Amino acid sequence: MGKLDKFVQVGRVAFIANGADSGKVCAIAEIVDQNRVLIDGPCTGVRRQVCDMKRLHLTGFHLPLPHSSRTAVVRRKWLAAKLDERWTGTSWAKKLEARRLRASMTDFDRFKCARAKQIRNRIVSVAMGSLRKTSSPKLRKPNKKRHLRKA
Amino acid sequence: MAPKAQKKPQGKQMAKSSAPHKPKNSAINASRLMKYSRARIFQRKAAYKVKKVKTPAKKSAEKAAAAAFVVKKIGGDKNGGERKVYKKTPKSLPTQVASRKVQLRPKKTFKKHVRRIRSNLAPGAVLILLAGRHKGKRVVLLKQLESGLLLVTGPRKLNGCPLRRVSQRYVIGTKTRIDISKVALPERLNDAYFRRQRSAKKSAASAGGSADIFAKSDAAYAVSAERREDQAAVDKALMGAIKASGDGPMLRSYLRSLFSIKSGQRPHAMVF
Numbered sequence: 001m002g003k004l005d006k007f008v009q010v011g012r013v014a015f016i017a018n019g020a021d022s023g024k025v026c027a028i029a030e031i032v033d034q035n036r037v038l039i040d041g042p043c044t045g046v047r048r049q050v051c052d053m054k055r056l057h058l059t060g061f062h063l064p065l066p067h068s069s070r071t072a073v074v075r076r077k078w079l080a081a082k083l084d085e086r087w088t089g090t091s092w093a094k095k096l097e098a099r100r101l102r103a104s105m106t107d108f109d110r111f112k113c114a115r116a117k118q119i120r121n122r123i124v125s126v127a128m129g130s131l132r133k134t135s136s137p138k139l140r141k142p143n144k145k146r147h148l149r150k151a
Numbered sequence: 152m153a154p155k156a157q158k159k160p161q162g163k164q165m166a167k168s169s170a171p172h173k174p175k176n177s178a179i180n181a182s183r184l185m186k187y188s189r190a191r192i193f194q195r196k197a198a199y200k201v202k203k204v205k206t207p208a209k210k211s212a213e214k215a216a217a218a219a220f221v222v223k224k225i226g227g228d229k230n231g232g233e234r235k236v237y238k239k240t241p242k243s244l245p246t247q248v249a250s251r252k253v254q255l256r257p258k259k260t261f262k263k264h265v266r267r268i269r270s271n272l273a274p275g276a277v278l279i280l281l282a283g284r285h286k287g288k289r290v291v292l293l294k295q296l297e298s299g300l301l302l303v304t305g306p307r308k309l310n311g312c313p314l315r316r317v318s319q320r321y322v323i324g325t326k327t328r329i330d331i332s333k334v335a336l337p338e339r340l341n342d343a344y345f346r347r348q349r350s351a352k353k354s355a356a357s358a359g360g361s362a363d364i365f366a367k368s369d370a371a372y373a374v375s376a377e378r379r380e381d382q383a384a385v386d387k388a389l390m391g392a393i394k395a396s397g398d399g400p401m402l403r404s405y406l407r408s409l410f411s412i413k414s415g416q417r418p419h420a421m422v423f
Contacts, residue, residue: 107279107289107423108327108398111405 006058008037011065013083014056015092021046023096025059025087027078030068038068042075043084061086183255266299269319275392277327278303278317279410279423285312287409291329291389298342306386306393309406314382316345325423327405329396334388337381 006012012028016039026041032050039056040048048071063077078084087093105113175195176187187195220235272278276292278301288310290303301319305312393402412418 103420104422106326107323107410108277108325108402108405111408112398112401115401115404 011063013061271324275331279323282321
């Protein structure tokens with residue numbers, strides 16, 4: 001159980017995890033009941049709608065929204081808070097983007113990626129090897145297990 | 152009612168139009184239900200005006216029919232005195248006239264079958280071969296042949312795959328494209344060119360069954376001069392096209408490498 005610092009509150013920015021709008025962020029405009037909230041994401045293309053809490057993942061962002069604000073108000077507050085840039089700057093959003101890019105790699109992209117990794121690893125291992133040679137004998141001793149695996 | 156000024160084209164001959172004939176009837180759905188019934192079409196075409204001409208072909212057919220018989224006299228009373236005897240007994244002597252069912256959609260021979268191609272397979276696409284002796288190789292698609300098979304080449308210099316036919320079914324089409332608009336394919340590259348050559352002796356044996364069954368099978372396949380020539384020409388042009396494309400050196404190593412599924416990769420979830 002993590003920190004209970006993200007509350008289901010009016011103005012809380014939430015990430016929609018599944019459904020037609022999955023992958024988008026929106027703001028909570030009103031709370032309907034224990035399980036449902038009214039969400040609105042005018043700047044991210046999410047229509048004003050009632051959404052089940054099970055579909056939402058709460059983010060760390062919060063907008064100073066009065067409850068039951070209409071879409072225009074939500075838009076104004078969103079833009080003022082520069083939420084689009086702040087969201088894309090989070091590691092959460094960056095990881096999502098990385099996952100999306102990896103999934104959309106073509107066969108040629110995968111080949112280029114593997115080749116680039118290979119080149120990098122060779123540079124690293126060559127540098128490591130030369131370091132090991134110049135270092136003290138104690139440090140030079142390679143890991144026994146690794147040595148056995150090589151054989 | 153005032154009479155209309157009729158402008159009849161006087162002395163206009165019923166000249167044979169060189170323009171393509173526009174059909175008077177047309178289908179209104181996929182199962183060929185026609186817009187006009189047979190009776191209506193008869194009216195529209197004014198077929199009642201057309202006099203039926205007995206074609207000469209029919210006459211010759213009748214003559215041929217008559218010539219198939221020999222009229223022989225027979226003895227006996229009250230039995231006609233004559234019989235028509237076949238000169239050559241026909242293969243079948245049907246007792247009932249076979250009803251000629253009108254084939255609305257006649258069976259199409261294999262040659263006439265529609266050849267389809269997957270939308271992601273376009274000339275210049277890089278394909279991954281999944282079966283055969285070149286499986287795992289990444290090759291370049293040149294074109295689709297008349298039979299529907301795909302004509303591919305390694306290029307042979309890069310991965311050893313020659314100019315070859317390959318079925319769509321055993322191929323993954325990747326999104327990688329090479330611009331081969333400048334690559335001129337020799338005219339003679341068609342299905343007949345790639346057809347497997349069987350030795351005459353062997354084919355006679357299978358037909359007649361009188362050849363020596365212990366006869367040596369024909370010599371190992373030898374590459375013909377024209378194959379070498381075509382391969383060299385196509386490869387040269389293709390290597391040029393690869394060089395000219397954005398990722399030249401990477402593309403070359405890509406085509407040289409083999410495809411395989413690694414651990415954790417799920418082909419159905421992968422983009423090729």
